[in-house]
Ligand SMILES: Nc1ncnc2c1ncn2[C@@H]1O[C@H](COP(=O)(O)OP(=O)(O)O)[C@@H](O)[C@H]1O
């Protein structure tokens with residue numbers, strides 16, 4: 086069974102400090118929903134409000150249509166996987182997993198059986214008698230998932246569960262978690278500061294900045310159609326040019342920046358007007374070497390640094406005006422390398438660039 | 450051991466190593482081992498000092514079990530099958546010390562838990578202060594103050610009678626209530642702080658995780674907090690038990706007229722009885738019994754001795 090989760094104007098305050106501001110959204114039952122944002126933006130706090138460990142200062146949390154006000158974490162149909170997993174170190178793996186059943190007074194053999202089933206589900210068969218400290222990081226991760234699933238929650242809440250793992254394992258666990266979610270068929274609410282995780286696993290993503298949800302959408306929407314400067318700069322890599330809107334015609338705007346005059350598409354959701362301060366964003370993979378005038382926007386830049394990453398070349402370029410530009414070039418085997426410090430003509434189409442109202446950018 | 454020694458020498462240099470090891474060895478031998486060996490030696494000797502000093506060091510000054518025999522059976526003309534007074538007092542002391550320990554544990558575990566996991570910042574500091582500052586009052590003063598509090602004419606009786614809860618005042622000193630209260634209070638810090646130390650290092654998320662899975666408070670403590678706190682609980686209980694079994698001042702002042710504490714008997718042998726060998730024998734029996742009891746309990750509760758130091 087899976088339940089939907091509805092946040093209705095939720096605020097969480099610690100004294101004068103507002104950790105979550107006006108969070109309003111609906112997460113569908115059975116959805117894999119991620120909150121993505123930099124460290125300290127209030128993700129954990131919001132998750133704790135959903136799980137019942139933190140009462141909202143204002144607003145309502147509804148799970149399965151039912152208002153959760155005054156209902157403690159032990160009586161909500163949610164299970165939380167903590168950022169540090171919080172496995173019980175003095176219990177065996179199977180006791181950890183079946184703790185929710187122990188609470189319900191289920192007899193030992195039934196608990197053991199359920200724990201073994203769940204170990205099977207998370208691909209750890211036969212590890213039930215181990216102590217927690219005998220497991221590797223990835224195995225602990227799976228035990229934590231199994232333990233949470235044992236409570237048969239309708240909503241599983243995961244707080245950066247992969248952040249302690251190394252890169253390889255993290256990528257593997259992404260697929261694994263997604264598969265577990267589909268097998269279990271319940272709602273997953275997943276928190277991460279890693280945009281790669283959010284993009285690969287989620288049905289939808291909410292991007293958060295300093296307690297505020299900036300944008301909600303599926304991965305491609307958030308990546309290709311950011312609605313704020315923060316989202317554009319936080320999700321994926323982006324080049325940006327600040328300036329002032331000179332002219333708006335149809336779906337494109339012309340912006341004057343210190344690097345030159347650029348033409349870029351306007352976001353349908355957040356339009357800009359002539360005279361507005363704005364930022365033009367263009368992704369490294371959207372920039373090309375200029376081929377006599379095929380692009381609306383062209384620049385002449387100096388190559389200051391390049392990295393070879395197998396399937397991609399990553400170039401760092403500098404404009405006359407001092408702006409730094411990153412460019413990714415697919416390695417198609419033609420091996421047209423460039424001399425360092427040489428001047429190159431590059432360009433990008435108006436369609437591949439987006440202009441957004443000036444706003445906070447993500448810190449690197 | 451040899452490997453460790455080599456590592457230690459390499460780390461600190463020869464001169465410093467010899468000095469440090471020497472100082473530690475000197476401390477252990479002079480301050481701890483030797484005095485106890487003297488006591489052990491004493492306990493197996495006749496008290497020639499009193500009976501006939503000229504025989505000291507003579508051929509009759511040999512090892513003997515008389516002192517231990519006396520504790521068990523009393524003097525040769527004792528009509529009872531065993532030394533009723535001393536043996537009874539001995540067991541009563543041990544049982545009372547166990548009782549004081551349990552009482553302290555029941556009182557201090559919630560306080561330690563509250564301090565370690567619930568209270569924050571200023572409140573925690575205030576609570577710690579209010580626990581510590583009363584111990585600026587020295588033990589004697591506190592004991593006598595407890596007499597006033599618990600005596601027949603004391604504050605508690607005055608209140609209880611005044612409220613009409615009692616028709617007659619109860620002599621809490623005679624009933625040993627004052628003694629247990631005094632002993633229990635004397636050692637609460639020794640119970641609170643070891644438990645506090647361990648519980649403080651317990652990850653809050655574990656408690657929340659258990660709660661998230663529907664566990665009641667009782668189960669959270671039974672399955673998560675107490676197993677984790679076991680080393681602290683053990684060291685707190687050990688200290689309180691040992692110290693209250695070996696306490697002297699509190700029983701002297703707060704004990705009822707009819708009830709002796711075993712330490713008082715030991716003290717009498719050393720002091721008024723001028724019989725150091727017998728006093729030593731009594732003291733050693735008390736010590737060994739306490740140590741044995743602690744070890745047995747640790748075995749039962751599956752605590753390893755190494756864990757206590759943490
Ligand atoms: N119990 C609390 N009391 C005061 N401030 C808190 C508390 N919990 C979190 N905060 C603050 O709220 C902000 C958001 O924290 P958190 O939700 O943990 O961020 P994230 O999980 O996104 O890294 C932080 O600035 C943090 O210091």
Ligand SMILES: [Mg+2]
Nearest residue numbers: 128129168244
């Ligand atoms: Mg967090």
